[in-house]
Amino acid sequence: MLGTGLIQGLAVTARNFVGSFHGTKRFVTTQYPEERTKLPEAYRNFPFLVCESADDPMGTLRCVACQICEKECPPQCIYIEKSKDKKPDANGKMQIYPAVFDIDIAVCMSCQICVEVCPFDAIEMDQVFEIAATDRFTGLMMDRHALAKPNGYFHQIHPTQAEEVDSRLAAERLAAEKKAQAAAAAKAAPRPAPAPPAQSPGAPSAQAPKPAAPAA
Amino acid sequence: MSPAATTHESLLERGPVLLRDWLTGFLPEPARWVANCLLIIVAILAVFGLLFAFLTLAERKILGRIQNRPGPNRTGWFGLLQPFADGIKMLTKEDIVPRAASPVLHFLAPVVLLAASILTFAVIPYGRDLVPVELDAAVLYFFAAGAATELAVFTAGWASHNKYALLAAMRALAQLISYELPLLLSVVPVVLATGTLSTTGIVAAQSGWKWGFVPHWLVFTPWGAAAFAIFMVSALAESNRSPFDLPEAESELIAGHLTEYSGFKYALFFMAEYFAMCASSGLAVTLFLGGWHAPLPVLEFIPSYVWFAVKLLALLLGFIWIRATMPRLRIDQLMRLAWKFLVPLALVNLGTAAFWSITFQWEGPFQLVRWAVAAGLVVGPFYVLGRGLSAGLGPRTYRFA
Numbered sequence: 038m039l040g041t042g043l044i045q046g047l048a049v050t051a052r053n054f055v056g057s058f059h060g061t062k063r064f065v066t067t068q069y070p071e072e073r074t075k076l077p078e079a080y081r082n083f084p085f086l087v088c089e090s091a092d093d094p095m096g097t098l099r100c101v102a103c104q105i106c107e108k109e110c111p112p113q114c115i116y117i118e119k120s121k122d123k124k125p126d127a128n129g130k131m132q133i134y135p136a137v138f139d140i141d142i143a144v145c146m147s148c149q150i151c152v153e154v155c156p157f158d159a160i161e162m163d164q165v166f167e168i169a170a171t172d173r174f175t176g177l178m179m180d181r182h183a184l185a186k187p188n189g190y191f192h193q194i195h196p197t198q199a200e201e202v203d204s205r206l207a208a209e210r211l212a213a214e215k216k217a218q219a220a221a222a223a224k225a226a227p228r229p230a231p232a233p234p235a236q237s238p239g240a241p242s243a244q245a246p247k248p249a250a251p252a253a
Numbered sequence: 254m255s256p257a258a259t260t261h262e263s264l265l266e267r268g269p270v271l272l273r274d275w276l277t278g279f280l281p282e283p284a285r286w287v288a289n290c291l292l293i294i295v296a297i298l299a300v301f302g303l304l305f306a307f308l309t310l311a312e313r314k315i316l317g318r319i320q321n322r323p324g325p326n327r328t329g330w331f332g333l334l335q336p337f338a339d340g341i342k343m344l345t346k347e348d349i350v351p352r353a354a355s356p357v358l359h360f361l362a363p364v365v366l367l368a369a370s371i372l373t374f375a376v377i378p379y380g381r382d383l384v385p386v387e388l389d390a391a392v393l394y395f396f397a398a399g400a401a402t403e404l405a406v407f408t409a410g411w412a413s414h415n416k417y418a419l420l421a422a423m424r425a426l427a428q429l430i431s432y433e434l435p436l437l438l439s440v441v442p443v444v445l446a447t448g449t450l451s452t453t454g455i456v457a458a459q460s461g462w463k464w465g466f467v468p469h470w471l472v473f474t475p476w477g478a479a480a481f482a483i484f485m486v487s488a489l490a491e492s493n494r495s496p497f498d499l500p501e502a503e504s505e506l507i508a509g510h511l512t513e514y515s516g517f518k519y520a521l522f523f524m525a526e527y528f529a530m531c532a533s534s535g536l537a538v539t540l541f542l543g544g545w546h547a548p549l550p551v552l553e554f555i556p557s558y559v560w561f562a563v564k565l566l567a568l569l570l571g572f573i574w575i576r577a578t579m580p581r582l583r584i585d586q587l588m589r590l591a592w593k594f595l596v597p598l599a600l601v602n603l604g605t606a607a608f609w610s611i612t613f614q615w616e617g618p619f620q621l622v623r624w625a626v627a628a629g630l631v632v633g634p635f636y637v638l639g640r641g642l643s644a645g646l647g648p649r650t651y652r653f654a
Contacts, residue, residue, distance in 0.1 A: 038636060038639060039635070039636075039638075039639025039640070039642060039643060040639070043578075043579065046578045046579065047574065047575070047578050049578070050319045050574065050577050050578045051574070053318075053319050053320070053321055054315065054318050054319045056321075057318045057319075057321045057322075058318070063321045064321055064322075064323075065321065066321075066322050066323055068323075
């Protein structure tokens, strides 16, 4: 009969009206500046530089200024200048560090290629979206001080990925330590008896330092 | 009747009249009449101006809730200052008049439209002894004043010198004239039954209760319910609101006759639309819902103007609810609904009302017969005409190509 569809429609809208006052099933609005929804872990937009400690971000940057990301970046928004001197990195090893590391956020296209090519897990994707600036030349040009964020922050925004990176780095560090120990042992072992084997350069003594050589 | 008589004279009930007499009582007779009229005009403009302001807010809030969002809630507490922010915005906006437009008519159209819709407020009884102008032909006056809005809409479309505006104005004219007919035809039975064209007379005819609790409102008769439904559909179309907002169909006509209007002139059009909606609802309350009468004798202690306001707001909320639900009609569907459905239905309804008036002295079992016949006369044509209206348009089946 004519009009039944209209009444059904009115019932639907009435249900929505009443339902919007009860619970969040229908009423999903978040009052943005005051309330915030948790961003999904997979959300990413612009890169940041990972440092080990929040107290000394410039001293503990993972970045060694290898410039791979600079070369790979499709829109070429990364600019790096290598340092002339070396500084100990988080593992205490002497490394070059980036004297200048700029990312032009206005140019960045959030492709994540820099993150994928980085052999040191030094650059990761951030979740900042409130970076509007009144001046695009200075406001959107992020230098290394603005880009450096501690590893703890990385754990906050991408827990799974940070977990994976940390375990890999820990494994590498462990392997490096073992190698260093082995190298130290190898160096220490031949030293007390350098003279006797010298007369007869046998296979066992020559093989022992070999694996330690690249590590040293 | 003594308790009822005392409630009629309660301070709250007589408040508005006493206030008016207190304000203008010291004046000599002719000046007092003028002052009274001015006071009434100010009161109507203030009350309906504020109602317009908060109705826009209520509409936005309710539409929002129906669409599962909060609506405006930043300006003031619960967004209560939003209408005033909108008003300031409208006032400070640039008023653009197209070079090709006729400047005088372009300016005159919103003014005439608003004036015509305000005129209709004059004959609605807002409460006991609260009718601005006591006219014997009040219903006639209401429709005569309301019909002037059609002229203003066409003036707006013509003066804008814009093809969309002109097309929309033609559409609006066709729509308004088509729906004027069922609107008037649905009012005729009321005049037939009450025997008067005066709105106060019609309200007085609906006073009292049957068996002490069923009010004598005309909507509680078969023909009254049908006439009320036809009246509300036509009033919806007359006030250019969804689902009959064809003249402003933005998908086809940009903003219709409002295309070339900006700033406060645009706000005036909006105000006129809401005023027309309020006036139509007020007349519907007067004609069918017992005017300012309380629904139950025990509720008579609440002043009559409050009852009028409650009924008016209920109808206005109904309008908003319908706006949130119905999609817009196509122009041919609109015309078909008016001429093939509402007009015949209203004509049949006239016969039903006549039958009802003739058989007013039927008693006992005849009363049942009277109800059955009248209900049949309402539902039968509705069913038959409804089938005819949707013939060939039945549920569509979708096939993959």
